[in-house]
Amino acid sequence: MRNRVREARTNSGMSQAEVAAALDVSRQTVISIESGRYSPSLPLAFKIARLFDSTVDKMFDPEEEDGES
Amino acid sequence: MIRTTRTRMRAPVAAAAFGTVVAACAGIVYGWLAFVQVEGVALAGAIGVFLLAGSRTDLGAMFAGQPDERQDLLRLRARALGMQVMLMASSICLLILLLLRDWHLIWPFVVIPGIGLVAFLGRLAYGSVTGGG
Numbered sequence: 001m002r003n004r005v006r007e008a009r010t011n012s013g014m015s016q017a018e019v020a021a022a023l024d025v026s027r028q029t030v031i032s033i034e035s036g037r038y039s040p041s042l043p044l045a046f047k048i049a050r051l052f053d054s055t056v057d058k059m060f061d062p063e064e065e066d067g068e069s
Numbered sequence: 070m071i072r073t074t075r076t077r078m079r080a081p082v083a084a085a086a087f088g089t090v091v092a093a094c095a096g097i098v099y100g101w102l103a104f105v106q107v108e109g110v111a112l113a114g115a116i117g118v119f120l121l122a123g124s125r126t127d128l129g130a131m132f133a134g135q136p137d138e139r140q141d142l143l144r145l146r147a148r149a150l151g152m153q154v155m156l157m158a159s160s161i162c163l164l165i166l167l168l169l170r171d172w173h174l175i176w177p178f179v180v181i182p183g184i185g186l187v188a189f190l191g192r193l194a195y196g197s198v199t200g201g202g
Binding site: 032 | 130139140
């Protein structure tokens with residue numbers, strides 16, 4: 001699944017570690033989400049969207065299959 | 070994720086406790102020297118697990134008992150693979166023992182996968198999935 005997490009993070013000036021701390025996940029998970037290797041659960045997707053003051057459908061694009069899960 | 074010392078201690082304490090039980094069994098059968106040797110290995114293992122649990126890695130988070138949803142999924146898949154490999158190895162051993170007609174050694178290769186199968190079916194019957202993973 002393609003997403004705009006990296007774009008949103010760089011626009012907000014946050015580091016991966018800061019995003020990880022805000023979402024209560026590991027930095028490796030943030031890296032996996034950004035690279036499209038991991039598709040987050042619905043609750044985590046909502047947390048990501050809220051963190052960047054956006055919506056789930058703007059952050060994630062289900063049309064493009066990119067990850068493993 | 071923030072790891073508390075309490076959760077980080079669980080796996081090492083369990084490893085040390087299990088190692089002590091094994092060491093006690095070894096001590097009863099082979100004497101105090103065997104107890105000291107096995108206990109030494111168990112304590113070294115427990116210290117290794119404690120150090121690993123403090124590392125900022127996927128494995129560290131799992132040992133610390135505080136994985137996030139991706140690490141939890143990873144652990145679930147690793148467990149499933151481990152179970153499948155164990156079942157396959159057990160089936161091969163059972164087949165070899167059947168061909169050799171060694172009836173005395175067969176039971177562990179029937180009982181242990183049997184317990185696994187009961188647990189698997191029990192979890193399916195329970196049928197509830199919670200969490201956000």
